[in-house]
Amino acid sequence: xxxxxxxxxxxxxxxxxxxxxxxxxxxxxxxxxxxxxxxxxxxxxxxxxxxxxxxxxxxxxxxxxxxxxxxxxxxxxxxxxxxxxxxxxxxxxxxxxxxxxxxxxxxxxxxxxxxxxxxxxxxxxxxxxxxxxxxxxxxxxxxxxxxxxxxxxxxxxxxxxxxxxxxxxxxxxxxxxxxxxxxxxxxxxxxxxxxxxxxxxxxxxxxxxxxxxxxxxxxxxxxxxxxxxxxxxxxxxxxxxxxxxxxxxxxxxxxxxxxxxxxxxxxxxxxxxxxxxxxxxxxxxxxxxxxxxxxxxxxxxxxxxxxxxxxxxxxxxxxxxxxxxxxxxxxxxxxxxxxxxxxxxxxxxxxxxxxxxxxxxxxxxxxxxxxxxxxxxxxxxxxxx
Numbered sequence: 001x002x003x004x005x006x007x008x009x010x011x012x013x014x015x016x017x018x019x020x021x022x023x024x025x026x027x028x029x030x031x032x033x034x035x036x037x038x039x040x041x042x043x044x045x046x047x048x049x050x051x052x053x054x055x056x057x058x059x060x061x062x063x064x065x066x067x068x069x070x071x072x073x074x075x076x077x078x079x080x081x082x083x084x085x086x087x088x089x090x091x092x093x094x095x096x097x098x099x100x101x102x103x104x105x106x107x108x109x110x111x112x113x114x115x116x117x118x119x120x121x122x123x124x125x126x127x128x129x130x131x132x133x134x135x136x137x138x139x140x141x142x143x144x145x146x147x148x149x150x151x152x153x154x155x156x157x158x159x160x161x162x163x164x165x166x167x168x169x170x171x172x173x174x175x176x177x178x179x180x181x182x183x184x185x186x187x188x189x190x191x192x193x194x195x196x197x198x199x200x201x202x203x204x205x206x207x208x209x210x211x212x213x214x215x216x217x218x219x220x221x222x223x224x225x226x227x228x229x230x231x232x233x234x235x236x237x238x239x240x241x242x243x244x245x246x247x248x249x250x251x252x253x254x255x256x257x258x259x260x261x262x263x264x265x266x267x268x269x270x271x272x273x274x275x276x277x278x279x280x281x282x283x284x285x286x287x288x289x290x291x292x293x294x295x296x297x298x299x300x301x302x303x304x305x306x307x308x309x310x311x312x313x314x315x316x317x318x319x320x321x322x323x324x325x326x327x328x329x330x331x332x333x334x335x336x337x338x339x340x341x342x343x344x345x346x347x348x349x350x351x352x353x354x355x356x357x358x359x360x361x362x363x364x365x366x367x368x369x370x371x372x373x374x375x376x377x378x379x380x381x382x383x384x385x
Contacts, residue, residue, distance in 0.1 A: 007033045007144070010161070010169035012151060012182065014038070015046035016136060016343050017336045018175035020351035023081075023139040028359050033167065034143050037150045042136035045177050048197050048288030050233025051344045052215040053128040054091040057107045062367050063296060067342065068112040070349035075126055077348045078135065085134040087218050091127020091209040094120050094271060127209050129217040129231065130344055154182060161332070171358065173334045178289040183335070185306055187377030188299070188370065190338055192289040194252060196260040197233030199284035204274050206230055214267040229283075232268045234341070235260045252287055261285065293338040293373070298346055300336045300354045301369040302329040306378075319379040324371040334358065335370065 008029050011018045014036035022034045038044060053074060056067040078086040095101035104122065115122045146167070154172070155162050161172040174182055178192035205228055206219040219228035239251035261282055269277050293299060308328035310316055336354055339346045356362040366372065 005166055006168045007031045008169065009171045009173065010035060010163065010167060011173045011175055013175035013177060014041040014136065015044055015175065015177055016042065016132065016347040017339055017351060019136040019139040020348045021173055021175055021336055021354060022143045024352050024355040026143060032143055033146060034140055035146045035149050035151065039148050041140055042132040045288035045290045046132050046136065046343060048195055048286035049132055049343055050197050050215045050231060051130050051132045052091065052209060052211065053345050054093065054211055055113050055124050055126065057093065057104065059107065059110050067345060070346045071126060073349040074345050075128060078130055081138060083130060083135050083138055085131030086128060088128040089208045089218055090123050090125050091211055092118055092121045092123045094210065094212040096213055129209050151182065171332045173336065175336045177291040177337065185303055187306060187374045189294055189373055190291045191294065193292050194237040194239060194287065194289050195234035196257065197231060197286045198261050198264050198282050199229060199231050201227045201281040201283055202230055202274060203227060203276065203279065204272065206272055210271045212271045214264055216268045216271055232264045235263065257285065290340055291338055292340040296340060298338040298350055298368050299370055299373065300350050301334060301357065301364045303333050303335060303370050304328065304374045305330045306374065316378045317381045324366065324369065
């Protein structure tokens, strides 16, 4: 496709998942378009993320293995693309209480990364922080973009996806996070967890990243004499409101914002013990809805067409197991979603996995495809009839 507004690949959503996907696709194609309803990349949940990268502690399991693989990949990736904001100078994980400390101690033999005991916690050299806006702009600096572009309609005609009766693409990739209104499949279950991050000015020169009940970034010298920029994140809220995620932002009142800011500063002070907490100035507040799945695993790959799959295999409603490869897929429609609070750890790894699947037919781990949600949903349908 070479005509204006016609592309081989269109990605909807310019958070870290969409920006990473655009970056990896651009290695194979010059016909990539990135769309977002906001005026800039990393404007929603990615902009409000703490953007901390640290290991997951615990005994071996599939989720921990995914996080460890993603952390290794993403750490190397951010270095490779020469991100100016990437600070790979360690994270100190501090137990919240005595019970938590006992858990940490029981996990010592299962640590996937080198560490050393430091003060009240465990220092992991691989721990990092990155600026969401800087990295998303860096990844997409050579990508075609349509920003402040709201999608009202998506139709498919002759194997071509048409957005707003204007933009045409062979392949459509949805990286829309908690806003899933463009996906009509009922099995696709994503829940919004709202969070707030604050950036502060402080006279304290914090040596590296910390995590306890919140995360605190290493201090970066500011433009003001003897003051440093520090990021603190993030809070967690689930609001009971209508299904339109855009309307849910009304639930985040000024009172909640102010209380969350005070809470974050208090939690950070419990970790780093500010010299003068009363002199801290908040210079930025970001709010966004992180997208999480019920089992915490992300979701990437081709969407299953539930209607066509049930027509082909009516016994799915009895809980019959059907291999994913046999089910009907929505052709040339893909997702990267459900990265939750670890978006900057997971997204580069997941984006690369999806692109390698699309371009080179690499098999995606069944633990992270839409299939796992579909088969759970399919088993419940008989009970609901």
